[in-house]
Amino acid sequence: MQSVYAEIKRVVNNSADGTLFFPDDFASIGSSDAVRAALVRLCRSGILLRVAQGIYFSPKVDTKWGSGTIPPSIEEIAEGIAKRDKVRIVPTGVYALNLLGLSTQIPGNVVFVTDGSGRKINIGPGKGILFKHTSEMRIFAYRSQVMSLIVMALREIGENNVTDQHLSIIKQHLSTISQEDFQKDIQLAPIWVRKMLLRL
Structure with missing residues (x-):
């Protein structure tokens, strides 16, 4: 021992x-x-x-601000679990919107889709990480993590609820993606998302 x-x-x-x-x-x-x-x-x-x-x-x-111990971020914990379990994960829902600056809302339960088992990890009072299993493998095929986030965010917003402000923010994120990655990834997006992004 x-x-x-x-x-x-x-x-x-x-x-x-x-x-x-x-x-x-x-x-x-x-x-x-x-x-x-x-x-x-x-x-x-x-x-x-x-x-x-x-x-x-x-x-x-x-050591910079003297705020004490820095806990690991939700994403670090989720990625650690995914690495341990040898599965893939992608942020989705309100969390995807928050990561892109499309929403200031911070969900108590952060949701990731995964090709592994679905389950919930409690990490504090009213807080948790929810892994939702999906069989939609194209979600994990994006070359650009930013592009993956954009698609998941737009799916969360819904085709008829996308505003000009949303599109303005998304356009800024698209500028960080290489043309090669964009051309590959745009083929994986749902048709309505593809049409919307190609117009930007």
Whole structure:
């Protein structure tokens, strides 16, 4: 038990501040019970902080503004889970709108579509990450992450609810996409989205 704790502590201390950890990361070091006990001890000593059930991170301190520990972002947690589970994820819903500046609303439950299993991860009171399974594989085929976000955002808004202000913001984002990526990705978009973007 002591050697498992010491080895996990060594791995954590040698990792960058803000690194996410999952119990499975230490499966080669000891049994699941020994790993769990070591993670509890590391949390008690402040070497690790618990984000959610089975998700931990090494504290990253804000040295610039002195605001204390910087928790991992929703996207960092979601991407960490996706990497662990070897699945793909794409932000959707209100969260996609927020990322593009199309909405100031910050959802309590952030939604990602995934080609993995659907489930919810609670990360605090009234907050969570919702993974929704989709069989629509073209969602994961976009070369540009910005283009993927734009398409998901427009689908959330709806064809008949897109305003000139929306289009103005989207046009700015489109300017950051290479012409090569745009030409490839536009073919993946729904027909109404394709027509709308080609007019910009």
